[in-house]
Amino acid sequence: MQGDGEYNRSSKVQAAGLSPAISLLVNAARAFELPSDAEPIVIADYGSSQGGNSLEPIALAIQVFRQRLGQKRPVAVFHTDLPDNDFSALFRTLAEDPRSYLQNHPNIFPAAVGRSFYEQILPVNSVTLGWSSWAVQWLSQAPRSIPDQVQVAYSRDSATKAAFAAQAASDWRTFLTHRGAELRPGGRLIILTMALDDSGSFGYAPVLDAMYGSLLNMVETGFLAQDEVARMTIPTVGRSRSDFLAPFQASSDGRFAELSVEHLEIFRGEDRIWNQYQKDGDAEKFGAQWAAFSRASAFPTLAADLRGGRTDPRTEEFVSGLEAGTAQKLAMAPAEMVIPLAEMVLRKE
Amino acid sequence: MQGDGEYNRSSKVQAAGLSPAISLLVNAARAFELPSDAEPIVIADYGSSQGGNSLEPIALAIQVFRQRLGQKRPVAVFHTDLPDNDFSALFRTLAEDPRSYLQNHPNIFPAAVGRSFYEQILPVNSVTLGWSSWAVQWLSQAPRSIPDQVQVAYSRDSATKAAFAAQAASDWRTFLTHRGAELRPGGRLIILTMALDDSGSFGYAPVLDAMYGSLLNMVETGFLAQDEVARMTIPTVGRSRSDFLAPFQASSDGRFAELSVEHLEIFRGEDRIWNQYQKDGDAEKFGAQWAAFSRASAFPTLAADLRGGRTDPRTEEFVSGLEAGTAQKLAMAPAEMVIPLAEMVLRKE
Numbered sequence A, B: 001m002q003g004d005g006e007y008n009r010s011s012k013v014q015a016a017g018l019s020p021a022i023s024l025l026v027n028a029a030r031a032f033e034l035p036s037d038a039e040p041i042v043i044a045d046y047g048s049s050q051g052g053n054s055l056e057p058i059a060l061a062i063q064v065f066r067q068r069l070g071q072k073r074p075v076a077v078f079h080t081d082l083p084d085n086d087f088s089a090l091f092r093t094l095a096e097d098p099r100s101y102l103q104n105h106p107n108i109f110p111a112a113v114g115r116s117f118y119e120q121i122l123p124v125n126s127v128t129l130g131w132s133s134w135a136v137q138w139l140s141q142a143p144r145s146i147p148d149q150v151q152v153a154y155s156r157d158s159a160t161k162a163a164f165a166a167q168a169a170s171d172w173r174t175f176l177t178h179r180g181a182e183l184r185p186g187g188r189l190i191i192l193t194m195a196l197d198d199s200g201s202f203g204y205a206p207v208l209d210a211m212y213g214s215l216l217n218m219v220e221t222g223f224l225a226q227d228e229v230a231r232m233t234i235p236t237v238g239r240s241r242s243d244f245l246a247p248f249q250a251s252s253d254g255r256f257a258e259l260s261v262e263h264l265e266i267f268r269g270e271d272r273i274w275n276q277y278q279k280d281g282d283a284e285k286f287g288a289q290w291a292a293f294s295r296a297s298a299f300p301t302l303a304a305d306l307r308g309g310r311t312d313p314r315t316e317e318f319v320s321g322l323e324a325g326t327a328q329k330l331a332m333a334p335a336e337m338v339i340p341l342a343e344m345v346l347r348k349e
Helices: A018-031 A055-069 A087-096 A158-182 A205-220 A226-231 A241-249 A272-280 A283-297 A299-303 A315-332 B018-031 B055-069 B087-096 B158-182 B205-220 B226-231 B241-249 B272-280 B283-297 B299-303 B315-332
Strands: A041-046 A075-080 A108-113 A127-133 A183-194 A259-268 A340-348 B041-046 B075-080 B108-113 B127-133 B183-194 B259-268 B340-348
Touching (some): A018 A340, A158 A259, A158 A340, A241 A259, A241 A340, A299 A315, B018 B183, B041 B055, B055 B127, B158 B183, B205 B226
Parallel strands (some): A075 A108, A127 A183, B041 B127, B127 B183
């Protein structure tokens, strides 16, 4: 849904929580009990987008496998995302980016799967290591529109909140069910995703306020109709510790879909854009960078709810106007963003 | 390189030689000696484009495997093409087209590989059945531009002809080398591609005349510069029977890259557009359909040689003008197109 490589260039925020999750992935690669036969190593990257944030973790995991298995054992890497993802940008990144795991290693075979991870999309018992970064917060669908915000966490409508909570619980179980099938016994899945912190906060309040305020301004100027903004929804959720654990705690052995939780931590990601602002005091840059993040990650979803849908002639003006409005509001009062994240390691028994 | 789904809609010509090649694929699926273990079945579709012409052959091959192995054995399908291929159109076709092999079968796992088939792009000994339709006539590169045509077969420049012949021979060996590595022992590769017929003809003379004539007209009107047309090249070749066999005949056991030739036939594809014209006498439709084929298969390549490259502001006008000019010339003198094709079955020993 994003323009050519746009997501790769505006993913500074998503890089925030990567380092600790990468350590978990590397440890999982070290701990994996090697199959005795010549079975290929399979790494799955669930919700890859254009691949920019996948290069480093996957390169490091491959390095561990190479140390353990030598150069000859084939390693297959499946990057999965929705059909409309820009897979051409992904393959160009893999071919050209100096950080690409193809640069220094022979016998690595990347492929893409353009199907939703709310289905089984890889063969049963085939995945050695799974990785999913900044992806499983996206619901399979918005169960309804949100009357008073674009993000359910800041809605005050209790029926809406309940509908999103039910969808989030159901999608989490569906996601686990299919990953449980796809992982091979002893395989591990590392997840980094949006979360609710221990006080129940979703975070991102300043940027979401600025975004929703800009949408309301667009209604005031007559650029958007009231019913268009009412439809606009970002179908993401933050899950709490107990939301993540619920499917596992429902069984006596702590397992769900043959998976058990080896590790779960809720932590606060670093706001790198804020840190930069602390150094340079450049409020406009602060606003522009958070607005660019919002544009790449959420605006295409919002634009699809324009009256004319994906081919609405206002799309371009809408996206650039919303980016400018969001940036301006943030620049007027820069504030550190709370970025609650969860990291998990799941193991198939 | 093509617009959204354009190639899928304009592939009537490529459907010409499909039926006999599909029979070869189905026979290969029947003949394959089943591995005793639970190894997955892997089908590779080399040069898939947007997948429209791959649905039927792969669905039929899967049907054979299902009859032999039941519903549970996973079947992986890799569709490969260059990074710029429209993989989103491919995945939408797989999800939505009623002819898709995903419609009636569980445990089928499609993936895409956005890398050139002039490299090894799948693990060694992994491919059960390979399929490559209307793809290997595309060279890895044009060795030079063609001074007096866009297709080397109709050039009179002997140095150019020699350079293309050398590139074609080298690319064919490279293609075979990598497919030989990727096929598993006993696996087969079925190829359908452009060829030279027994009189040495490449065919397609009327459409290539109309296309080149339209380009020269664009120089006369000043729309194109002389040097732009001189650069424009369609880097495809027809190979003769002896071209196809050369790598195999160079060795005493008739093998090359562990592959041997089980079947090779040069035949003439049916010109379905001409047949339609014979029925309805609609010369404009005849011209329009051949021009649409040319647009989908070759014009993006030609447009890339405009002075401004892929972002040249004349691109759209160039493509629609060339299509209109080609259609008009063909409509003035409809003639049956000679479509020389080769079908091959290669087996890994």
